[in-house]
Amino acid sequence: MGFATDVSLDDLIRREEEIFLRRMPKTAELWERAQRSMPGGVSSSWASSRPLPVWVSHGEGAYVWDADGTRYADMHGGYGVNVVGHANPAVVRAVQQRVARGTHFAQPTEDSIYVAEALAQRFGLPMWRFGNSGTEVTMDAFHLMRAITGRSLVVKIEGTYHGHHDSAMVSIFRAADQLGPLHDPHRVPGPGVAQEMADLLRIVPFNDLPALERVLDQHSGQIAGMIVEPMMMNAGIIPPQPGYLEGVRELTRRYGVLLAFDEVKTGLVVDWGGATRLFGVTPDIVCLAKALGGGLPCGAIGGTEEVMAAITDGRYDQIGTFNGNPLTMAAARATLLEVLTPDVYGSAEALGRRMLQGSMSALAAHGQPSYGNVFGFKGSVVFHDRAATSYREFLAISTAVSHLHFLVQFNNGIFLPPWGKSESWTLSVAHTDIDGDLYVANVNRLAEMVAGLGDRASDLFAAGSFN
Numbered sequence: 001m002g003f004a005t006d007v008s009l010d011d012l013i014r015r016e017e018e019i020f021l022r023r024m025p026k027t028a029e030l031w032e033r034a035q036r037s038m039p040g041g042v043s044s045s046w047a048s049s050r051p052l053p054v055w056v057s058h059g060e061g062a063y064v065w066d067a068d069g070t071r072y073a074d075m076h077g078g079y080g081v082n083v084v085g086h087a088n089p090a091v092v093r094a095v096q097q098r099v100a101r102g103t104h105f106a107q108p109t110e111d112s113i114y115v116a117e118a119l120a121q122r123f124g125l126p127m128w129r130f131g132n133s134g135t136e137v138t139m140d141a142f143h144l145m146r147a148i149t150g151r152s153l154v155v156k157i158e159g160t161y162h163g164h165h166d167s168a169m170v171s172i173f174r175a176a177d178q179l180g181p182l183h184d185p186h187r188v189p190g191p192g193v194a195q196e197m198a199d200l201l202r203i204v205p206f207n208d209l210p211a212l213e214r215v216l217d218q219h220s221g222q223i224a225g226m227i228v229e230p231m232m233m234n235a236g237i238i239p240p241q242p243g244y245l246e247g248v249r250e251l252t253r254r255y256g257v258l259l260a261f262d263e264v265k266t267g268l269v270v271d272w273g274g275a276t277r278l279f280g281v282t283p284d285i286v287c288l289a290k291a292l293g294g295g296l297p298c299g300a301i302g303g304t305e306e307v308m309a310a311i312t313d314g315r316y317d318q319i320g321t322f323n324g325n326p327l328t329m330a331a332a333r334a335t336l337l338e339v340l341t342p343d344v345y346g347s348a349e350a351l352g353r354r355m356l357q358g359s360m361s362a363l364a365a366h367g368q369p370s371y372g373n374v375f376g377f378k379g380s381v382v383f384h385d386r387a388a389t390s391y392r393e394f395l396a397i398s399t400a401v402s403h404l405h406f407l408v409q410f411n412n413g414i415f416l417p418p419w420g421k422s423e424s425w426t427l428s429v430a431h432t433d434i435d436g437d438l439y440v441a442n443v444n445r446l447a448e449m450v451a452g453l454g455d456r457a458s459d460l461f462a463a464g465s466f467n
Contacts, residue, residue, distance in 0.1 A: 009400050009460065012449050016407035017051045023411070027055045027067045046079070049418030050403070054410075059086030061430035064415060072415035073435040077426030079417060080265050083291040083340065083377050085430035090338040091294040091331050098330035106321055111329035118336040119302055122273040124282050127308035130324040131299035134264030134289035135163030138227065140301050140318050141260040141285050142167040145225030147316035148258065148307065153219055155226035155257070157206045158185050159391025161234045162227055162262050170198040172234075176395050183211070205390045206232045207240060209247040216255040225258035225284075230275035233265040235394040236380040237373040237424050245281040258307065260285035264299075268292060268335075269426070270375035272342045278375070294335035298328040344429050345376045351427060351436050352379040358440035366447040369461050373424075380424035381405075381443065385461050397421050398460045401450065408446045414439050 021028065031052050035041035042053050055067040062085055064074040077083065084091055098111075116128040131137040142154060142165075154167070158179065162168035169190030171179070180186030182205065189198040202219060204211040206228075216223060230245055232238035252259040260283055267274035267288040276286055284307050289299035301318070302308075310316045352374035359381045363370045369385035383401045388394040402420030409416050414435075417423035425439075450460065 007452060009404065009450075009453060009456075012453075013400065013404050013407065016404060016411055019411045020407060021051055023070060024052070024054075024066065024068050028052060030055045030067055046419070049406075054415070054418070061085045061087070062428055062432070062435055072410070072413055073431065073438060074415050075409075075425040075427065075431075075435075075439065076415045076417050077428065078295070079290070079423075080269060080378070080426045081290045081293070082295055083269055083426065083428050084294045084335055085428040086295070088294060088334075088339055088429075090334045094330040094334035095296070095327055098326050101326075103327055104322070104325060108324055109326045109329055111326070111333045112324045115300070115329055115332045115336060118333075119288070119300060122336075123267075123276050123286050123302055124273070125286055125302040126305055128300055128302040129308070129311060129318050130329070131289075131301065131320055132297045132322050132325070132328070133163070133299050134262075134287065135165055135299075136320065137287040137289060137299040137301040138162040138168060138260075138262055138264065139165040140316075141225075141227060141262075141287050144285065144301075144303070144307065144310060144316050144318070145258045145260065148310045149224040149256075151222055151224040152200050153202055153223045154200065155202045155204060155212065155215060155223060157228050157232065157391075158203045159235055159394065160206070160229050160232060160262070162229075163264075164190075166193050166197040167200070168227075169193045170201050171203050176392065179392065182392070205392065206238060207244050207389045209244065209251065212248065213251055216251055216257060220255060223255070223257050225260055226252055227260045227262055229262045229266065230279055230281070231266055231270070231375065232391070233424070234422050235388065235391055236382050236397075236421060237375065237378060238388055238390070238394065239373055239375070240279065241389060245279050249281050249283070258285065259283040260287065262287050264289040266375075266378070268340055269377045272340070272345055275375075291340070292332050292335065293328050294331040294339065296328045296331045298325075298332050339429060348377045348427050348429070348431075349374055351431060351433065352377070352425075354433065355379060355425075355436045355439050356381060358437070359443040362440060362444040363447050365444075366451040368447055368450060377427045378424050379427070382421065383461055394421070401460050404449070405443070405446050408449070409439065409442045412438070412442045412445065414442055 031041045057065045065071050119128050120126050158171050161172050171188045174188045178188050185203040187198040202215045263274045268291040271278040285303045292298045311318050356372045356374050360370050371387045372381040384397045
């Protein structure tokens, strides 16, 4: 495959978007109809994509079919939810048996005990409550830390997403010119979030222990807690540098600050016991969602005896009409006890490493640098010559090349999250080497296309400097 050197990156993107549209006439019709009753024609803004949203008909195992009947190996995974695969027999059986016996009581069912016990074993935290999403349980974490300590301030990592509640939608998805100086980052509220809410946070970069210690010292006695993803997501995958999480744990203990791990995207995905077990650092609170429900909406918040006593004695009311819903508890029990058993993580990581190594080799063969990470069912290939360790460094990575990658994969049978460099792949227990090899073949297609840009290609893989 060859491309003329007078072709630009925008030309390549436009060409792939035209292919995308030609393949999806029914999808285009559905989207046009949906826009008359649904803002943007989608049920969530994150279901949007360019040039149009992907409408899904059904899924089975490792695959989904769009509304036009085309099959894809699904590495989108519903934004990291479908680690069990689509229509997993164990989950389907559990939900079918439960739905025939009633779907909602606003009272606990026996399945919830099994789920709580399984989570306690995996994460080393004894007490658990349930919610319906990652947003709900991270909101509970903010409230719980403040209720226990009587303090208002919370430390948050710059660029991390912890759900779309007011306490967390700050300094996320912001451009570099909004962030302020590195030593004193601005607190940038998200759309619709009051500055007064943003001012209750203290922002520090990921992987920066001196910055954290400086903030904890400056506001000693005022900080309720810190919330952190043990590996930073929504920025590809940025792992903690050696000693970082241990340092965070030591500093928060030294300053009397509670520590919450947001494992909504990593829990049950990167390891049997999430990043908590993988890195061997136990926080006071863990938040879970996404993969927990086996495809159904489910969240969970776990903590130490001391922390969760605040719920038991009424210092904090953790409430929700649908918390512990019978259907989600049945699905979560099957997910934890029958599907995501300890033995499945090694094979998933082996497939991910096969994909990463093959992709990096394909890019290198065309003179294009890259790096990547694989943890359990999660992985990413990043089109840059230097690994990012924080959000500001992540911003230097080319958004356009990442979008072209999404299009090339989609047009050739792989469904990835449509948000380019921000996202990572999610494999499932149903994926095989055949799916992984198709992913690599498509990266090779991308590399050939970009190589056709000639000398301009090298600039795309060092787009912007880290600072």
